[in-house]
Amino acid sequence: MASVDSTGSSVSRRLRSGDLLHAGLAVALLLGPWSVGGLVVSTGRVSSIEAMNGSTVLLPCTYSSCIGIKNLYFNWQFNDNGTKYKLCDAVIPDDGEVPWVHVYQDRVEFVGSSESNNISILLWNITFEDEGEYTCFARNPKEKGHNHSAIFTLIVVDQMKEVDNTLTVIIVSVLGGVIGLVIIVMGIKALVIHFQLKDD
Template sequence: MAHSSRVTPPAGRPSGDLLHVTVGLALLLGVWSVGALEVSTGKVSFIEAMNGSTVLLPCTYSSCIGIKNLYFNWHYNDNGTMNKLCEAVIPVEGVEPNKVSVFHDRVDFVGSSKTQNISILLWNITFEDQGQYICFAKNPKEKNRNHSAIFTLYVVEQMREVDNTLTVIIVSALGGVIGLVVLVMVIKAVVVHFLHKDDEKNKECLVSSSGNDNTENGLPGAKGGDTNKATPKA
C-alpha cells in the first residue's frame, strides 16, 4: 500500500502562498504610499515676525489619487491646549469649499482649492500668538487618510539687523579683481598695438635699406648711370 507524503517547506522559508500574499501586500502598500494624502507648510517651517504685523501661515495639500470631501482645519497649540482656528470641507478637486468656519477674530482663510492651498492669515499678531500652528487634512477618498504639518511663529519686538560687512568685503574684492583683469587686458592690447606698429616700421626700414644697397652696388634696377656704356661713334 502506497503512503502519500506531504513536503513541508524548510523552517524559515515562507510557503508559496505566503510568499504571494507578502508580495501582494508590499505592492499595495507601495501604491498606497505613492497616492497618500500629504500636507506641507513649505520648505521653511517657521517665520519670525514683528509684534503688530500680519503673517501668512502657509499650507498646501496633495494626493495622487485625488480628493473627495477633503476636510481640513487649523489649530493653535496653546501650551498643550489645541485651539481650533478654522475648518472647512472641499467637495472635489478645483471646487472651493461652500463655507469656511473661522473661530478666531484675527484669522482669515486665504487659500484656494484650485491651487491646493489651505493657507490662513493672522492679523495684528501679539507675543501671545507665538507658538506652533498645525495644519491638518483628512481625505475620505483614501479611507480617511489624514496628515498634518506644523508651522512655528516667533514674535519679536523688532527685526534683527543683518550684518552685511562680510558680503560687502567679498563683493568689493571681486570687483577689484575684475577691474584689475580688465586693466591688464587693456594694457596688453595697447602694447600689442604699438609692437605691431614697430614691426611695420622695421619692415619698411629693411625694404628701404635693401633698395639703397642695390643702388650703390650697381645692381640691375639701380637708378645710377651705366659706367660701361659705349662711346658714341662720330
C-alpha cells in the first residue's frame, strides 16, 4: 500500500507526476531548438500562377532559419507526370555567401541571392509542356538531415482571361451619381439658407 502524507495525497502518485514532468522537460529541451529555429522554405503567399505560352515566369522561393545555415543544399525540380527532373542545384556555404549554381535545363536561370535568402529561378519562353508542379527543396546540415520543400504550380494558357468589369463600372457609376446628387442638394440648401438669412 502506498504511503500517504498529511494532506491525503499519494506520495507515489506525486513521484510519478514529477518523473513525467522531468521527462517532458528533457524532451522539450532536446527538440526545442530544432522545432523553433528550423529551416523554413516558402514560395510566398501565392502557390500557383497562370502564365501565357511563350512568356517568362518567375518561380519564387525563399528560406529562413533562426539557427543559421552551413552548407545549405537546395535544388529545383519539375514533376512531369511522376518523373522528376532537376532544373538546378547548389550549396550555400554560409549566410550571405554566393553559391555556385549548376543549371541542368535550357531556359532556366537562377536569379536568387543568398544575401536575401532568395533561391528563385526564371523560366524563359515557357511552353505547354512546362505546365505542372515545381518543387523548391532545401536541406540544412545543422538540422541533422531534415528536408524541407515548397511546391509551386505553373498553369500555361494560350491567352489570359479577360476580366469582366461591367458590374464594377455600374457600381462606381451609381455611387458617383449618388455622391454628386448629395453635393448638389447640399449646395442648393446652403444657398437657400444664405438668402433666407439675408432677407431677415
